[in-house]
Amino acid sequence: MSMKFSSIPNERLSDKVINQIMDNIKSGELEPGARLPSEPELAFSLGVSRGILREALTILQARKIIYRKPKEGTFIAQDVMDVIRGSREISVKEATVMDLIEVRESFEAKVVEKVIALASDEEIEELMELVQNPVERGSEHSPDYYFHYRLAELSRNIVFVNFIDMYYDVIDELKTKSSRQKKRLEEINEEHRRIVEAIMERDTEKARERMNYHLYKVKEHAAANETESDGNIHSTVE
Numbered sequence: 001m002s003m004k005f006s007s008i009p010n011e012r013l014s015d016k017v018i019n020q021i022m023d024n025i026k027s028g029e030l031e032p033g034a035r036l037p038s039e040p041e042l043a044f045s046l047g048v049s050r051g052i053l054r055e056a057l058t059i060l061q062a063r064k065i066i067y068r069k070p071k072e073g074t075f076i077a078q079d080v081m082d083v084i085r086g087s088r089e090i091s092v093k094e095a096t097v098m099d100l101i102e103v104r105e106s107f108e109a110k111v112v113e114k115v116i117a118l119a120s121d122e123e124i125e126e127l128m129e130l131v132q133n134p135v136e137r138g139s140e141h142s143p144d145y146y147f148h149y150r151l152a153e154l155s156r157n158i159v160f161v162n163f164i165d166m167y168y169d170v171i172d173e174l175k176t177k178s179s180r181q182k183k184r185l186e187e188i189n190e191e192h193r194r195i196v197e198a199i200m201e202r203d204t205e206k207a208r209e210r211m212n213y214h215l216y217k218v219k220e221h222a223a224a225n226e227t228e229s230d231g232n233i234h235s236t237v238e
Helices: 012-024 039-046 051-063 080-093 097-118 121-132 143-154 156-176 182-200 206-227
Strands: 066-069 073-076
Touching: 012 080, 012 143, 039 051, 051 066, 073 156, 097 143, 097 156, 097 182, 097 206, 121 143, 121 182, 143 156, 182 206
Parallel strands: none
Antiparallel strands: 066 073
């Protein structure tokens, strides 16, 4: 196995050791179950003392990234990728409502721009049908999820799609709670309809403006509800 390690500068050495090992795991160079080099070898490759290395390994073991076998060595956990994914999900759960909205603001206007450039007329017509015939209550996800997920798909950008898919449980929880308010639910559907109309006209500026307005209303409603919540991810938002 070819693993890439390089000497580390003298600043926060244990963190930098952790980062290099994690990078090797994420790149696939260190696979689940793989045995790490011996402590002397690894310390030499990284250019750190064995004390610094042991500190880093202790942290990784506490995070369940690695495990140690007496007289055999240190190994990458078999379920390491699940552990990494789980830690990301925890980070998402700890995000505030405004954190989530800011992430959406950073890319959803770009999504509609790409949809206009890349989607066929037939695909856009199907998107309008999705808005006109929202998913029935009791479906696995909310109507808002299906709308934004389909937009991301039509953008042909896998990063946008993965964002919606990763965050759907958070988004759905927020939308499900707010959807109990019939008036706002109707407003959301109307905002979606106006976005799709602009897309059908192939009017990039109008589509971006309407998406930004939709997200402005999401933020406005979230802010209004923060007085009734501690501002964590379980706040009501629309």
